[in-house]
Amino acid sequence: MxxxxxxxxxxxxxxxxxxKITRAMELIAASRIIKAQQRAQAAAPYARELTRAVSAVATFSNVDHPLTKEEDNPVKAAVLIVTSDRGLAGAYSGSVLKEGERLFERLREEGKDVDVFVAGRKGEAYFKFRNRPVVKSWTGFSDQPSYEVAAEIGEALIEAFLKDQGEEGDVDEVHVVYTRFRSMLVQEPTAVRLLPLEIIEGEEAPDAAEALPLYEFEPSPESVLDGLLPQYVQSRIFFALLQAAASELAARQKAMKxxxxxxxxxxxxxxxxxxxxxxxxxxxxxxxxxxxxxxxxxxxxxxx
Missing domain, CATH: 1.10.287 (Helix Hairpins)
Incomplete structure (x- = not known):
C-alpha cells in the first residue's frame, strides 16, 4: 500500500x-480575446462599406473588369483555409478543415480542380501529413494578424486569379474558409467565394420616392476599380483573419477551462x-x- x-x-x-498551466493559458486567452473581438468589430464597418462601394462602382460603371468577370467554363479554384498556429484550442482547427474538405468535394463535383492555400501551422501540418500539395502557406500570426499579412495573401490570390486560363498556377475562382466569431460560445466555420466579385447592388428599377445615388468616376471607372478591388480583397481577407483570431482565442479559453x-x-x-x-x-x-x-x-x- x-x-x-x-x-x-x-x-x-x-x-x-x-x-496551473491550463489555468494560466485560460487567463491569457481571456485577456486577449476582448482585444481580438474589438479589432474584428472595428474592421466590420470598413469591410462592409468597401464592399458596397466596389459593388456600386461595378454595377453603375458597366465596366468588364478582370476581377468581376465570370469565366464561361471555370476549371480551377483556389481555396484559402485559415487555421491556427498552435493547438490546445479544442476542435477549432479540425472544424475549419472539415469545412474546407466539404468545399473541396463540392468543387470537384462541379468539375473543378483545387489549389490549396493555407494560413496557420495546423493546416500546413494537416496537408503535409497527408502528402497533399499546398501552393503557398503563411504562418506565425494566427492569434494576432496584421494587415500586412492580409495584403500579402491577397496579392498572391489576385495574381493567381489574373493569370490567363491554361497558364501555370491560374485559377478561375477564389474561396476563403475561416471561422466566423458569433459569440463567446458559438464560432462557426464558414466558406465564402471571394473572386470573381459578386455584384450586391441591384439594377432593378427603384421606387419613385427613392433617391438614386449619383456616381462620377475620376479619372475613369477602370482606374477606380483597379484601385478599389485589391483593397476589397485584402480587407475581406483581413476581416476573415480577425474573425478567425477571435474564434481561436475563444475556443482556446473554452478548451483550457x-x-x-x-x-x-x-x-x-x-x-x-x-x-x-x-x-x-x-x-x-x-x-x-x-x-x-x-x-x-x-x-x-x-x-x-
Whole structure:
C-alpha cells in the first residue's frame, strides 16, 4: 500500500502542475480575446462599406473588369483555409478543415480542380501529413494578424486569379474558409467565394420616392476599380483573419477551462483513492500489531 500511496501522491502533484498551466493559458486567452473581438468589430464597418462601394462602382460603371468577370467554363479554384498556429484550442482547427474538405468535394463535383492555400501551422501540418500539395502557406500570426499579412495573401490570390486560363498556377475562382466569431460560445466555420466579385447592388428599377445615388468616376471607372478591388480583397481577407483570431482565442479559453475543470476532478479522484489507500494501510498495520500481540499472549500462556 505504501508504494501505491506514493504513486497516487505523485499523480496528484503532476495533475496540480498541469492544472496551473491550463489555468494560466485560460487567463491569457481571456485577456486577449476582448482585444481580438474589438479589432474584428472595428474592421466590420470598413469591410462592409468597401464592399458596397466596389459593388456600386461595378454595377453603375458597366465596366468588364478582370476581377468581376465570370469565366464561361471555370476549371480551377483556389481555396484559402485559415487555421491556427498552435493547438490546445479544442476542435477549432479540425472544424475549419472539415469545412474546407466539404468545399473541396463540392468543387470537384462541379468539375473543378483545387489549389490549396493555407494560413496557420495546423493546416500546413494537416496537408503535409497527408502528402497533399499546398501552393503557398503563411504562418506565425494566427492569434494576432496584421494587415500586412492580409495584403500579402491577397496579392498572391489576385495574381493567381489574373493569370490567363491554361497558364501555370491560374485559377478561375477564389474561396476563403475561416471561422466566423458569433459569440463567446458559438464560432462557426464558414466558406465564402471571394473572386470573381459578386455584384450586391441591384439594377432593378427603384421606387419613385427613392433617391438614386449619383456616381462620377475620376479619372475613369477602370482606374477606380483597379484601385478599389485589391483593397476589397485584402480587407475581406483581413476581416476573415480577425474573425478567425477571435474564434481561436475563444475556443482556446473554452478548451483550457474544460481542461482545468477535468484536472480538478482528477485531483479529487486521486485524493480520495490515496486516502482510501492510506486508511487501508493503517488498518493493515493495526491488524498486524493486534495479531502479533495476540500471538505473543498465546505463546506466553502456553509457556505458563
Amino acid at each position: 505504501a508504494v501505491s500511496l506514493r504513486e497516487y501522491r505523485a499523480r496528484i502533484k503532476s495533475t496540480e502542475s498541469m492544472k 474544460s481542461a482545468t475543470d477535468n484536472a480538478e476532478e482528477l485531483i479529487k479522484k486521486y485524493t480520495r483513492i490515496a486516502n482510501q489507500a492510506r486508511q487501508a494501510g493503517i488498518t493493515q498495520e493495526i491488524s498486524e500489531i493486534v495479531g502479533g500481540v495476540n500471538a505473543l499472549a498465546d505463546a506466553n500462556a502456553a509457556n505458563d
